[in-house]
Amino acid sequence: MKKPWYKDGLQFECSRCGHCCTGEPGFVWVNDEEIAAIAAIRGEQPDIVRQLYARPASHGLTLREKTNGDCVFYDRTSGCTIYPVRPRQCRTWPFWESNVQTPEAWQKTKDVCPGCDEGDLISAEEITRRLKVIKL
Numbered sequence: 219m220k221k222p223w224y225k226d227g228l229q230f231e232c233s234r235c236g237h238c239c240t241g242e243p244g245f246v247w248v249n250d251e252e253i254a255a256i257a258a259i260r261g262e263q264p265d266i267v268r269q270l271y272a273r274p275a276s277h278g279l280t281l282r283e284k285t286n287g288d289c290v291f292y293d294r295t296s297g298c299t300i301y302p303v304r305p306r307q308c309r310t311w312p313f314w315e316s317n318v319q320t321p322e323a324w325q326k327t328k329d330v331c332p333g334c335d336e337g338d339l340i341s342a343e344e345i346t347r348r349l350k351v352i353k354l
Contacts, residue, residue: 222318222342222345222346223320223321224318224324224342225342226342227339227340227341227342227344227345228318228324228335228339228340228345229334229336229337229338229339229340230312230313230333230334230335230336230338230340231333231336231337231338232311233332233333233336234297234298235332235333236288236292236294236297236298237330237331237332238311238312238330238331239288239289239292239298239308240287240288240289240292240294241287241288242287243283243287244283244287245275245277245280246280246281246289246305246307246308247277247278247279247280247305247307247352248272248278248279248280248281248307249278249279250264252303252305252306253267253272253279255303256300256303259300259302270282271290271291281305291304306351306352307352307354310348310351310352311331312327312331312333312334313340313345313348313349314349314352314354315349315353316354318349
């Protein structure tokens, strides 16, 4: 099997800047387990969380956005209000197939994410593990 271009790993440390949580609307895919975890941390019932904070979309259930495009759980003062139980899509950022497919894709990701090329070296094996968590 061919080694990925990032065979020596990539550096990443979340700066909690919120760039990946704000701005243009997008999709944060969630499953029932993630809805339950969000409900538990908020002290709400899963059905309420699903109704108030999620919506159906073409590929499943996604978190809603505020009118400005920010994630419904992002606060511009304090950051992610569900950080300990953030969805797998958020936990695996920036190690999505679309972001690490090529060095050029990684450069585009670095342009929007100040945590890329900072902090700990994430091994190619760990990047591959994260890539398998959710396909994006």
